Amino acid sequence: xxxxxxxxxxxxxxxxxxxxxxxxxxxxxxxxxxxxxxxxxxxxxxxxxxxxxxxxxxxxxxxxxxxxxxxxxxxxxxxxxxxxxxxxxxxxxxxxxxxxxxxx
Amino acid sequence: xxxxxxxxxxxxxxxxxxxxxxxxxxxxxxxxxxxxxxxxxxxxxxxxxxxxxxxxxxxxxxxxxxxxxxxxxxxxxxxxxxxxxxxxxxxxxxxxxxxxxxxxxxxxxxxxxxxxxxxxxxxxxxxxxxxxxxxxxxxxxxxxxxxxxxxxxxxxxxxxxxxxxxxxxxxxxxxxxxxxxxxxxxxxxxxxxxxxxxxxxxxxxxx
Numbered sequence: 001x002x003x004x005x006x007x008x009x010x011x012x013x014x015x016x017x018x019x020x021x022x023x024x025x026x027x028x029x030x031x032x033x034x035x036x037x038x039x040x041x042x043x044x045x046x047x048x049x050x051x052x053x054x055x056x057x058x059x060x061x062x063x064x065x066x067x068x069x070x071x072x073x074x075x076x077x078x079x080x081x082x083x084x085x086x087x088x089x090x091x092x093x094x095x096x097x098x099x100x101x102x103x104x
Numbered sequence: 105x106x107x108x109x110x111x112x113x114x115x116x117x118x119x120x121x122x123x124x125x126x127x128x129x130x131x132x133x134x135x136x137x138x139x140x141x142x143x144x145x146x147x148x149x150x151x152x153x154x155x156x157x158x159x160x161x162x163x164x165x166x167x168x169x170x171x172x173x174x175x176x177x178x179x180x181x182x183x184x185x186x187x188x189x190x191x192x193x194x195x196x197x198x199x200x201x202x203x204x205x206x207x208x209x210x211x212x213x214x215x216x217x218x219x220x221x222x223x224x225x226x227x228x229x230x231x232x233x234x235x236x237x238x239x240x241x242x243x244x245x246x247x248x249x250x251x252x253x254x255x256x257x258x259x260x261x262x263x264x265x266x267x268x269x270x271x272x273x274x275x276x277x278x279x280x281x282x283x284x285x286x287x288x289x290x291x292x293x294x295x296x297x298x299x300x301x302x303x304x305x306x307x308x309x310x311x
Contacts, residue, residue: 015134018131018134018135018138019134019138022134022135022138022139022142023138023139023141023142024142025139026139026142026143027142027143028201028311030142031308031309034261034309038138038141038142039138066307084135088132088135091128091131091132092128092132094124094125094128095125095128095129095132098124098125098128
C-alpha cells in the first residue's frame, strides 16, 4: 500500500491543485476569478498553487488586458489531462484493492 | 495520519487501509463535484445567445408586418423554435469542445431548472390566448423567461441570473406600455439582452 501512496502524483494530490485541474478538465479555459470563486479560495492561495501546476507543465496561463484590467486565464495542457486521468485511475484502483480482501 | 504525530504509534497496514480507501473515495467525490460545478458554471454558450438575440430582432421585424394575431404568433413561435435549436447546438458544441458530457452535469442541471418556468409559460400562453388576453402574453413571456434564466443560471456565472432579472424588469415595465409597442419591446428586450450578455459570456467564459 505504501508503494501505491508513494506513486501518487503529489502535485495534484493537494486539494486546491486537484480542484484547479478538475475544473479545467471540463472547461476549455477558466479565468483566475472564476477559479477563485469555484474553489472558494483566496487570490494568494490560488496563484501559489496555480504557479506550481504551471511550472510542472500541467496547466498553461495566458495574461491579457480587458481595457485596463489585467486578465489571467488558465487551460489544462495535454500533460495535465494525462496526469488527472492517471490520478483517477489510481484512486479507483486503490478503492478496488482495499475493498476486495474485505469482500471475500 | 496518526503515525506522523510524535509520541503516537504508527497504525499497522491493516488499520490504515480504511483511511486510505476513505481518502480515495473522498478525492473522487471532490473531483466529481468540482467538475459538475465547473461545467455548470460556463455551460451557457455566449455565441448561441448572440444568435438568439439576432433572431429576436428578426422576429420583431416580421411580427410587426403581420395583420393578424395568428400571424404575429407564428413569427414569435417560429423564432422561439429556432432559438431553442440554436441554443442547444451551441451548448452542445461548447460542451464537446471542453470534453464535457452535456447531459450528465451542466446540461442536465440547466435543463431541470430552466424547463419548469418555461412549461408554466407555455400553459399560461395557451390560457391567456384562449381567454382573449393577447396583450398580457408578451409581458408574461418576458417575466417567465426571466424566471427560467434565473433558475437555470443559478449555478452559472453571475451575469446569467442578472440577465434573468433584467428580463423580469422589462416584463413588468411592458405591462404599463401601450399595445402597439408590444413587438418592439419583445424584440428589443430579447434581442439586446441576449446579444449584450452573450458577448460578455463569449468573451469572458470561453465562447
